Amino acid sequence: MRTNKWVWDWFAKGYAKAPVADEAAYQEKLEITRTYLTPDSKVLEFGCGTGSTALAHAPYVDQIRATDVSRKMIAIAQSKADAKGVNNVLFEQVDIESLDAPDGSFDMVMGHSILHLLDDKEAVLARVHDLLKPGGVFVSSTVCLGNSFWFIKPFLMVGRFIGVLPLVRFLDQDDLVKSIEDAGFEIDQNLAMSQEKVAFIVAKKVA
Ligand SMILES: C[S@@+](CC[C@H](N)C(=O)[O-])C[C@H]1O[C@@H](n2cnc3c(N)ncnc32)[C@H](O)[C@@H]1O
Numbered sequence: 148m149r150t151n152k153w154v155w156d157w158f159a160k161g162y163a164k165a166p167v168a169d170e171a172a173y174q175e176k177l178e179i180t181r182t183y184l185t186p187d188s189k190v191l192e193f194g195c196g197t198g199s200t201a202l203a204h205a206p207y208v209d210q211i212r213a214t215d216v217s218r219k220m221i222a223i224a225q226s227k228a229d230a231k232g233v234n235n236v237l238f239e240q241v242d243i244e245s246l247d248a249p250d251g252s253f254d255m256v257m258g259h260s261i262l263h264l265l266d267d268k269e270a271v272l273a274r275v276h277d278l279l280k281p282g283g284v285f286v287s288s289t290v291c292l293g294n295s296f297w298f299i300k301p302f303l304m305v306g307r308f309i310g311v312l313p314l315v316r317f318l319d320q321d322d323l324v325k326s327i328e329d330a331g332f333e334i335d336q337n338l339a340m341s342q343e344k345v346a347f348i349v350a351k352k353v354a
Contacts, residue, residue, distance in 0.1 A: 152216045152242070154313050159219035163197040172340040176288055176347050177203055179336065180257070183284050183349065184208050188254045191278060193243040193271075194261030198224025198236070201257075205233045212253075216242040243271055250277045259288040262323065263316045272330035282354035285332060288340075288347045291320040295344075320346045 167173045181204065184190070188208040192201050197220055201213035213236050215221050221240045228236055241247075243258075243265075256275045262268050275285050294317070306312025323346055324337060332350035340347050 151310060151313060152218070154311065155215070155217035156219040157311075159197065159217055159223055162220070163223045167199075169341040169345075172345065172347075175340070176259075179338075179347070179349065180204065180255075180286050181207055183255060183286070185254075189252065190255045190257065191246075191248070191253045192257040192259075193246065193275075194258055194264070195224060195238070196220050196260075198227050198238060200259060201236050201238075202227060202231060202233055205236050209235065211236045212239065212248075213237065214239045214241050214243065214246060216240070243274070246274075246278075248278055251280050253278050254280055254283050255286060256283070257286045259286075260290060262287055262289045263291070263318050264313055265316075266314065268316075269326060269330070272326060272332075276331045276352055279352040281352060283352050284335065285327070285350045285352070286348075287327075287350075288345055289318060289323060290344060291323060291346045292317045292344065293319045318346075324348065 184204060184207045186209060190208050190211040192211060192213045195201050195213035195215045198213055201211045205211060213224065218240045221238050225238045228238065256279055265271050303312055303315050307314055320339065324334060327348060327350045328334065333353055334348060335351050336349040338347045
């Protein structure tokens with residue numbers, strides 16, 4: 148089943164207003180990511196939401212293509228870019244499964260808080276690998292709930308069934324690392340953050 152973009156449209160306004168859940172961890176992730184960027188970097192972000200991360204990295208790179216399945220998320224992201232006068236981030240409404248770009252286009256691909264929401268993350272990881280230049284990096288931050296919070300699963304399943312909630316998978320951090328390695332990456336950094344519930348992973352496409 149394809150991503151229900153209407154659900155994400157519905158969340159967009161609230162998402163834009165909500166504070167970052169763990170500001171210290173967010174800032175650390177931005178700093179680590181920046182160590183992989185250069186002024187020539189061409190970056191893709193998928194599932195960019197309302198664009199905060201792409202806009203934060205914009206001054207340090209040549210260009211960012213920031214994409215999201217939700218038209219409303221992208222509209223909010225674009226209005227933030229316009230307000231800040233940022234012109235090297237191209238916001239685009241497209242789902243990652245349909246993204247059109249030649250192989251080897253990017254120095255970095257980012258996917259934050261999205262791998263646990265995908266129908267087929269293995270297919271997306273393979274596509275990300277193709278999209279990167281040799282030596283390029285995939286930077287992801289993923290909620291990995293494993294066996295915890297099992298009691299909210301029925302609520303999520305019903306919400307998904309009636310179309311008011313997105314698919315949410317309860318990933319295990321070790322399995323996620325294995326999926327990324329199986330897609331052809333070497334893990335450069337693997338940090339458990341936010342009470343070990345979030346996996347921040349930097350993975351390199353072997354040159
Ligand atoms: C939890 S939000 C994360 C937003 C942002 N990356 C962040 O870290 O705040 C997930 C985002 O992924 C988008 N999304 C979900 N499935 C997608 C897909 N298949 N392709 C592209 N974007 C998708 C949603 O519209 C939403 O904006």
